Amino acid sequence: MVQHVFPGRFTAAPDRPDVTVFLIGMRANRWWQLGKVWWTASKMPPMLMHLGAHPEAGMLGVHSWFGRTTILLTYWESPEHLQRxxxxxxxxxxxxxxxxxxxxxxxxxxxxxxETYQVPTADMEAVYVDMPAFGLAAATSHVPVGPGMKTARQRMGR
Known part of the structure; x- marks a missing residue:
């Protein structure tokens, strides 16, 4: 899938007081036991499809990386949505x-x-340069860096 690259500098502009960041993954400790590794890995796609079909569940966005250690970075409306x-x-x-x-x-x-983190949006900062919509900006709102948002300190203090 080709993603549109937005030239220039962008940031995330969440319209909520906080965001729940949930990192989850698995590690193939004994990678040669492919059946056990595959069984475990095969359980995540149905979960992600379910969450994509049910936005009321509260997942705002997801990014994933695969390898011996797999990582999913997800953003949620609240810890309660995640726990539910x-x-x-x-x-x-x-x-x-x-x-x-x-x-x-x-x-x-x-x-x-x-790992789960509940982060006040006033205490987070993000910048994306010449990137597709990604991370927190893809999960919430992707906006150009404008006046008063040029530095990390300014973006953190909004």
Missing amino acids: FAADRDAPHLQPWRDFMRTLQGTGSVGVWH
Whole structure:
């Protein structure tokens, strides 16, 4: 998929008091155990498709990187939205998580991890130069850097 590159400097302009940043991923500790690695990796696409089809779930945006360690960077409306999705019996997360914990946890084959941050938007800053809409700007609002937003200090203090 070709993404449009926006020439110049842009920033994110969230229209909310805070944003929940959720990093999640997995690591193929024993990459030669492909069945276990593939089983774990195959659980994320249905979750992302579900979240894309259900914006009311609260995920604002996602970016991913794949390799031995996989990373997904996601933005959410609130920690409550994220926790509600994780515990929803009708969403495609809870059962795969329970299956992982029952069958793979402790085997050392595949590691999983996540980190959650609730960040006041007044305390965040972003700049994107000659980039497609990305990160927080793609998840919220992508705007040109204008007067009073030229430096990181100015953008942080808005």
